[in-house]
Amino acid sequence: MKWLYRIFSVFMAFLFAAPLVWMLVVSIKEEGMKIITVADWFKPPFSFAVYKEVLMGTKLTNWIGNSILVAVMVTVLTVIIAAMAGFALSKIPFRYRAVMFFFVLAGLLIPGEATIIPLYQVAKDMSLLNSYRGLVIPALASPVAVIVLKSFFDGIPNDLIESVQIDGGGVWKIFTRIMLPLTRPALASMAILTFIGSWNNFLWPFLSITDDNLFTLPMGIPTLMSQYSEDYVKPMVVNAIASVPIIILFVIFEKQIVKGISMSGIKG
CATH class of the missing domain: 1.10.3720.10 (MetI-like)
Incomplete structure (x- = not known):
């Protein structure tokens, strides 16, 4: 009977972890990649260039700081x-x-x-x-x-x-x-x-x-999403970065x- 519980636990862990894995994999894809099948998302090349673009070209870090300060x-x-x-x-x-x-x-x-x-x-x-x-x-x-x-x-x-x-x-x-x-x-x-x-x-x-300089993450993320409505990579990068503090908090x-x-x- 114990092995049934273990199998069920592993299955549930995979079920809850799958969206996080999907988010991380898509976030390191290159923009404009041609996607035909689901397997194409997991094939190289991979790049962190979009992370740099989002961190340097948006107010995401400012919103993260606001959220941390207010919280x-x-x-x-x-x-x-x-x-x-x-x-x-x-x-x-x-x-x-x-x-x-x-x-x-x-x-x-x-x-x-x-x-x-x-x-x-x-x-x-x-x-x-x-x-x-x-x-x-x-x-x-x-x-x-x-x-x-x-x-x-x-x-x-x-x-x-x-x-x-x-x-x-x-x-x-x-x-x-x-x-x-x-x-x-x-x-x-x-x-x-x-x-x-x-x-x-x-x-x-x-x-x-x-004032967008005072936005917190729950307000700022939808603003960025509206700018990237036809893109998959940048929204995933935004969500991946925004998820880091709360994931660290949960793990600790x-x-x-x-x-x-x-x-x-x-x-x-």
């Missing part, structure tokens, strides 16, 4: 805010704490598309459009991260908190010395998922950014990504 800022600030909110909802007694938790929980029931018009109006009134601030600030509210981190904080015994309080430690010491180290796996998982979500975000940058943090998906209940 890192959103990830760091979101995790910090969600950790503090989750800690407050879990361990700090205050009036209407349960009401506040259900208020955060209700944020999961409202799709982002339903708030996009008022969000745009608020960003316009605050002069956030066409700026990095406009890309980062609206993405910082993450009910999923708050709820997941709160559940982890709930699992930490109150005896640890009381022992720190007896030694004279305040709320900030409890949060930084006890809570954050014990919830490091959850923090890492939420950080990775937040980074991927920000990296793939298209709708809000599409509405809030008109594969276990945390899988764990984060299982913790947050995201399926896909």
Whole structure:
């Protein structure tokens, strides 16, 4: 029976890897090659000249830098805010704490598309459009991260908190010395998922950014695709280059990504 599972696993791995292999092979073909059969795609000659042309002749590297900058800022600030909110909802007694938790929980029931018009109006009134601030600030509210981190904080015994309080430690010491180290796996998982979500975000940058120097990859790639509608090689080169950072991230943090998906209940 084990060999059936192995064969199935190899088949599924090949199925998921085939598009990546296809993209890489096509991206190193020479432009204008005559293609008659599928096998012609895998025959030499091969060339990296189109890579140089795309990197030097487009704003792709600038868009990659924008995506990395925005994703890192959103990830760091979101995790910090969600950790503090989750800690407050879990361990700090205050009036209407349960009401506040259900208020955060209700944020999961409202799709982002339903708030996009008022969000745009608020960003316009605050002069956030066409700026990095406009890309980062609206993405910082993450009910999923708050709820997941709160559940982890709930699992930490109150005896640890009381022992720190007896030694004279305040709320900030409890949060930084006890809570954050014990919830490091959850923090890492939420950080990775937040980074991927920000990296793939298209709708809000599409509405809030008109300056192509501030484009992120999800906005910039369709722009380049429209220029190469009759070509196969350049679109594949663009996608290959754009895929490198997120593939590296997945290879390094594969276990945390899988764990984060299982913790947050995201399926896909």
